[in-house]
Amino acid sequence: MITFDTSAAAHLLRRLQFGVNPEEIDRAVREGLDATLDRLFTPQPETAEFTASQAALRDAAVATASIQDLKAWWLHRMAGTANPVTEKVTLFWHNHFATSYNKVLSVPMMTAQNDLFRTLGSGSFRQLLTTVARDPAMLVWLDGNANRKRHPNENFAREVMELFALGLGNYTERDIQEAARAFSGWHLREGRFWFNDSQHDSSDKTVFGKTGKFDGQAIINLCLDHPACPRFLAFKLLRTFVVTEPSPAWIDRVAALFTKHDLTFAPVLKEVCRSPEFYGSDVRGTIIKSPVELVLGTLRPLCERIRWPAVRDLSAQLGQDVFAPPSVKGWDGGRQWIHATAWIQRWNFLSDVTGSERYGSLRSEVREAIAQQPHDWVTALFATPLSDTTREVLTKAVPSDRLSLSLSLPEYQLM
Amino acid sequence: MLFVRSARVTVWMGLASLTWSTVGFCDDGSLSERLPPGAIAVAEWANANALIERAQSSPLLKAAYESEPYRQWTESNNGRKFRGGRAMLEGQLGLNLWDASKRVLGDRGIVAVYPPSEPGGKPEGVLLVRLADDEIGGHLKSRLEALIPLANDKIKSETVDGAWLTTAPDGNRTWVKDRWVVGGTARIVDDVRRRLSETVTDSLAKTLGAKLSGAPAKSDTIVSLAVDPVRIRELLGQARLIPAKLDNPLASLLFGGLTEYAAIGKDVLASLQIRPEGFDLKFDVSGDAGQIDAAHKTLLSTQPLVQPELLPTVPRRLATMTLVRDWATWYRQRDALLEAKVLPEFDKFETGLATFLPGKDFSQDILSLMSGPLTLVFAEQTYPHLPQPPGLQLPAGALVVSLTDAQRGADVFNLFIQTLTSLTNLEAAKQMRQPWLTSAETYKGVTITYARYLEIPKGQALPAIFNAQPASALVGSQYIAASSVELCKDLIDALQSTQKTATTTAATVQRNFELILAPENAAPLVKSNHALIEARGVQEGKTAEQSKSEREFLETILRTQKPLRLSTDVTPTGLTLTLQGGWQ
Numbered sequence: 001m002i003t004f005d006t007s008a009a010a011h012l013l014r015r016l017q018f019g020v021n022p023e024e025i026d027r028a029v030r031e032g033l034d035a036t037l038d039r040l041f042t043p044q045p046e047t048a049e050f051t052a053s054q055a056a057l058r059d060a061a062v063a064t065a066s067i068q069d070l071k072a073w074w075l076h077r078m079a080g081t082a083n084p085v086t087e088k089v090t091l092f093w094h095n096h097f098a099t100s101y102n103k104v105l106s107v108p109m110m111t112a113q114n115d116l117f118r119t120l121g122s123g124s125f126r127q128l129l130t131t132v133a134r135d136p137a138m139l140v141w142l143d144g145n146a147n148r149k150r151h152p153n154e155n156f157a158r159e160v161m162e163l164f165a166l167g168l169g170n171y172t173e174r175d176i177q178e179a180a181r182a183f184s185g186w187h188l189r190e191g192r193f194w195f196n197d198s199q200h201d202s203s204d205k206t207v208f209g210k211t212g213k214f215d216g217q218a219i220i221n222l223c224l225d226h227p228a229c230p231r232f233l234a235f236k237l238l239r240t241f242v243v244t245e246p247s248p249a250w251i252d253r254v255a256a257l258f259t260k261h262d263l264t265f266a267p268v269l270k271e272v273c274r275s276p277e278f279y280g281s282d283v284r285g286t287i288i289k290s291p292v293e294l295v296l297g298t299l300r301p302l303c304e305r306i307r308w309p310a311v312r313d314l315s316a317q318l319g320q321d322v323f324a325p326p327s328v329k330g331w332d333g334g335r336q337w338i339h340a341t342a343w344i345q346r347w348n349f350l351s352d353v354t355g356s357e358r359y360g361s362l363r364s365e366v367r368e369a370i371a372q373q374p375h376d377w378v379t380a381l382f383a384t385p386l387s388d389t390t391r392e393v394l395t396k397a398v399p400s401d402r403l404s405l406s407l408s409l410p411e412y413q414l415m
Numbered sequence: 416m417l418f419v420r421s422a423r424v425t426v427w428m429g430l431a432s433l434t435w436s437t438v439g440f441c442d443d444g445s446l447s448e449r450l451p452p453g454a455i456a457v458a459e460w461a462n463a464n465a466l467i468e469r470a471q472s473s474p475l476l477k478a479a480y481e482s483e484p485y486r487q488w489t490e491s492n493n494g495r496k497f498r499g500g501r502a503m504l505e506g507q508l509g510l511n512l513w514d515a516s517k518r519v520l521g522d523r524g525i526v527a528v529y530p531p532s533e534p535g536g537k538p539e540g541v542l543l544v545r546l547a548d549d550e551i552g553g554h555l556k557s558r559l560e561a562l563i564p565l566a567n568d569k570i571k572s573e574t575v576d577g578a579w580l581t582t583a584p585d586g587n588r589t590w591v592k593d594r595w596v597v598g599g600t601a602r603i604v605d606d607v608r609r610r611l612s613e614t615v616t617d618s619l620a621k622t623l624g625a626k627l628s629g630a631p632a633k634s635d636t637i638v639s640l641a642v643d644p645v646r647i648r649e650l651l652g653q654a655r656l657i658p659a660k661l662d663n664p665l666a667s668l669l670f671g672g673l674t675e676y677a678a679i680g681k682d683v684l685a686s687l688q689i690r691p692e693g694f695d696l697k698f699d700v701s702g703d704a705g706q707i708d709a710a711h712k713t714l715l716s717t718q719p720l721v722q723p724e725l726l727p728t729v730p731r732r733l734a735t736m737t738l739v740r741d742w743a744t745w746y747r748q749r750d751a752l753l754e755a756k757v758l759p760e761f762d763k764f765e766t767g768l769a770t771f772l773p774g775k776d777f778s779q780d781i782l783s784l785m786s787g788p789l790t791l792v793f794a795e796q797t798y799p800h801l802p803q804p805p806g807l808q809l810p811a812g813a814l815v816v817s818l819t820d821a822q823r824g825a826d827v828f829n830l831f832i833q834t835l836t837s838l839t840n841l842e843a844a845k846q847m848r849q850p851w852l853t854s855a856e857t858y859k860g861v862t863i864t865y866a867r868y869l870e871i872p873k874g875q876a877l878p879a880i881f882n883a884q885p886a887s888a889l890v891g892s893q894y895i896a897a898s899s900v901e902l903c904k905d906l907i908d909a910l911q912s913t914q915k916t917a918t919t920t921a922a923t924v925q926r927n928f929e930l931i932l933a934p935e936n937a938a939p940l941v942k943s944n945h946a947l948i949e950a951r952g953v954q955e956g957k958t959a960e961q962s963k964s965e966r967e968f969l970e971t972i973l974r975t976q977k978p979l980r981l982s983t984d985v986t987p988t989g990l991t992l993t994l995q996g997g998w999q
Contacts, residue, residue: 059876
C-alpha cells in the first residue's frame with residue numbers, strides 16, 4: 001500500500017523530471033499516483049513559448065553546426081519541456097549508448113541520434129537497438145567502416161553484448177569475434193547506413209552456441225532473445241531511476257516486467273514507479289544527483305531567464321558534458337560524481353544561484369516564498385527528512401538566507 | 416540628500432544658461448571675436464537647434480522608444496532613476512529637456528582652452544554661449560533662483576552692472592547678461608565680459624579662431640575645432656605628442672600616416688557639419704611632408720581618385736576597405752614603425768606562411784608583387800551555386816590587389832589558394848564534409864578559377880561551410896581572390912568599369928585610405944539569420960518573443976542608415992580625414 005502524500009509525490013517527481021516545486025507536488029497529490037503517472041507518461045502539449053524557443057535553439061545549432069549550441073538546445077529542452085519523462089529517458093539512453101561528438105564530429109548525426117532516443121526510447125528496446133545499430137553516429141563512434149570481411153573490427157560487436165544488451169559474463173570472446181564477422185559490411189556511406197555486400201562475411205558463425213549464416217540483425221536478435229537482456233535492462237533502469245545498488249531479487253522482478261512487456265521501456269518504468277518498493281525509505285534520497293540533475297533540478301524550479309551557455313559549460317565542468325560522454329561506457333555516476341574539485345564547483349554553483357545572476361535570475365516569488373513558507377520548499381528541495389537540528393537552524397536563519405543555507409546542505413546533493 | 420545634490424546640479428545648469436535682461440545682442444560672426452587671443456584649442460558650434468530638432472523627430476529615435484530593449488531598460492533600476500531624474504529636472508525647469516536644450520544651446524557657443532597663466536599651473540578655459548531667444552533666460556532664472564541656497568552658500572551670487580555673476584569656491588565663475596552666458600576661470604571670464612561690451616582690436620578670431628569654419632546654412636549644424644599643436648608641444652617641452660612607433664600593427668597600418676602627421680603637424684583642424692540628410696566630419700592635419708621619415712612615408716602612398724570611390728560598388732555591398740601603401744617597403748621598415756614587443760609576431764606569421772608558400776620570402780617574393788591599393792570587399796550572397804542557402808548565411812569576402820607583374824603575381828597567389836584548398840580538403844575528409852574540386856569558367860572574357868563542391872546535400876539546412884566557394888581571377892593587373900564565385904563576378908564587373916572610367920576622367924584627389932560601410936545592406940542578412948540571432952537571445956534567457964522583437968529593432972536601425980564613408984587624402988602639405996554618413 002502506497003501513501004501518496006507530499007513526500008511520496010516529491011520523490012516520484014524528483015526521479016522522473018528535473019527538480020520539483022511545491023505547486024507540482026500539490027498537483028500530484030491532488031491527482032493521485034495513478035493519474036499522475038498517466039499524465040507523466042502521456043505526451044502533453046508543449047507551450048507556444050517552449051516550442052518557439054527550442055525550435056530557435058535547434059535551428060541555430062544545425063545552422064552553425066556547433067555542438068555547443070546543440071548542448072544548449074538539449075539542456076533548454078530538458079528544463080522547459082512539458083514532457084520531462086521523455087527527456088529523462090532520452091538522457092538515460094544517451095548514457096546507455098554513450099556516443100561522443102568528439103569522435104563523431106557531426107552535429108546533424110548527433111542530433112539525429114538524440115531524436116532517435118527521444119522517439120524510440122520509451123518504446124520497444126528491440127526496435128531501439130535495431131535502429132541504433134544502423135545509426136550513423138554509432139557507426140562512426142564504433143568504427144563501422146573499419147569492419148571488413150578480411151579484417152573484422154570487434155568494437156560494435158563487443159559493445160552490443162557488453163554495454164548495450166547483455167552485460168559482462170553473458171558471452172565469450174569467441175561470441176564477440178563471430179558476431180564481429182556478422183556485422184562486417186555494416187558501413188556508413190554519404191552519411192547514411194549502407195550494407196556493403198562486398199565487405200560482408202556471409203559464412204557460418206557460431207554465437208551463443210548457435211550456428212548459422214548470421215548477419216548483424218541476426219546477432220541483434222540473438223542478443224535481444226538472450227535471457228540476460230531483460231535482466232541487464234532491469235539493472236540499468238533501477239540503477240538510474242530507483243537505487244544505486246539494486247538487489248538481485250528486485251532486478252529479477254523488473255526483468256520479469258521487461259519480459260512481460262516484450263522489452264518495452266515505458267510500461268516497465270511506470271510499473272516500477274507504481275510499486276511500493278519505489279517509495280521505501282531505503283530508496284528515497286539514495287541517488288547522488290548527476291550534474292545535469294543538480295543544475296537543471298535547481299534552476300528549473302528556482303530561476304528564470306536561464307543563461308544556457310553558462311549552464312552548459314557548468315555541467316561539463318561538473319563532469320557531465322552532454323553529447324560528449326567520457327567513454328563508450330558513459331558516465332559512471334554515483335559516487336564518481338563527487339570528488340574534491342566537483343564538490344567545490346557544485347557548492348560554488350549553488351552559491352551563485354542565490355548570490356548572482358551568472359546562471360539565471362532567482363525568481364522573486366521563490367525567494368519570498370522560501371522566506372515566508374519554508375516548509376513547502378523543504379519538501380521540494382530535500383529527498384530525505386532533515387534532522388531536527390538542521391530544521392531549527394533553517395527556521396532561525398534570517399529569512400533571506402534560508403534558501404542559500406538550504407542549498408548548501410549535503411542533503412541537497414541527493415535525490 | 417539625493418534631492419539636495421540634484422538641486423545643486425540643477426542650480427549650476429540653470430546658472431549656466433540664465434539671463435534676466437531684455438537687451439538684445441545680435442552678431443552673426445564667429446564668437447571667437449569675443450574671446451581673447453592665445454588659446455591653444457578652440458571649438459565652436461552654430462545652429463545646434465537644427466540638430467536637436469532633427470534628433471527629436473528622427474524615425475530612429477521613434478523606433479528606439481518603441482523597441483522592446485528600451486521598454487525593458489525603462490523598467491530597470493537605471494531606467495527608473497533616469498526617468499525620475501528627468502521628471503524632477505523638467506519639473507523644476509518648467510520645460511521639457513528638448514525645448515530647454517533648443518533654447519539654451521540651440522544658437523551658438525564656443526569653448527576655448529588657454530595655457531596656464533602661471534608656470535606649472537593648470538590650463539584655463541572659457542565657455543561662451545549665445546542663448547536662442549530673449550525669454551529663456553528670464554524663465555530659467557525665475558525657476559532656478561530659489562534653488563541657490565541649496566548649495567549651502569558655497570556659491571557666491573551677486574549682481575554686477577546688471578549682470579548676474581556667480582563664483583564657485585575654486586574661483587571659476589559664471590557671468591550672465593542679455594543673451595550671453597560666460598563660464599570658466601575668473602581671469603578669462605572677466606576678459607570676455609569686457610569684450611562683450613567694448614570694442615577691442617585683438618581677439619582669438621585673428622589667430623586660431625580664423626581657422627574655424629564659417630556659419631552654416633539655416634538647416635545645418637556645424638561644429639568646428641582648431642588646435643595649435645606647435646604651441647602645445649612648446650608648452651609641454653616635447654618634440655612630438657604621439658610616439659613614432661605604435662604597439663598595434665593594424666592601427667599602425669591603417670592610421671600610422673595620420674598619427675605621424677598629427678605628431679609633427681602645424682595645425683589640426685576639424686569640422687562637423689550636420690545636414691538634413693547626413694553629416695560630414697573632416698580632420699585636416701597640415702605639416703611639412705619633408706619632415707616625414709621614410710618608414711612613415713610608406714603609409715602615405717596614394718592612388719589618384721577618378722570617381723567617387725576607389726573601387727566601384729558591387730551589388731549588396733556591406734563594406735569595402737582600400738589601403739594604398741608601399742607594401743614591400745612598409746614590411747621591411749616595420750622595425751621603425753612598431754614597438755619591439757610586437758615584432759616577434761611577424762616572425763611567427765612568416766613561419767606559418769611557409770606552409771602555404773614554401774621557399775618564398777614574404778617581403779621579397781610576395782609583397783613586392785603588390786603595388787598601390789589593396790581592397791577588401793564584403794557583400795551579401797544570393798547563393799546562385801546552391802540549391803538552398805546555408806542555415807547560417809555569412810557575407811562573401813574578397814581581396815583585390817594591384818600587381819606589379821600580373822602573371823607572376825597571379826601564379827603565386829593561385830599557388831597559395833590551391834595549397835589552402837588542398838589542406839581544407841584534408842580537413843573536410845576528417846570531418847566528413849564535402850571536398851572542393853578545382854574548376855574554371857570564363858566570365859566576360861576573364862577566366863575564373865574556382866572550387867566547387869563534389870556533391871551538395873539535399874533536404875536540409877546546409878552547413879555554414881557552404882557559404883564559401885573560393886574563386887580567383889585576374890583583371891588587367893588586378894588580382895581577385897574571393898570567397899564566392901558570385902562576388903568574384905561582381906568584382907570583375909566593377910574592375911572593368913573602373914578601367915573604362917580611368918581612361919576618361921581626371922583624378923580629383925590623392926586617396927590613401929577608404930572605408931565604406933553600408934549598414935542598410937546588412938538588414939537582409941539579419942533577416943536571413945533571424946533564427947540564429949533570436950536563438951542567441953533565447954540562450955541568454957530571453958523569451959522567443961523578446962528575442963524576435965530585439966532582432967526586428969536591429970533590422971529597423973540598419974535600414975535607416977545610409978552608407979558611412981571614412982577616407983584619408985594626402986597632399987604635399989598635409990592630410991585630410993573625412994567621415995561622411997547619412998540617414999533616412
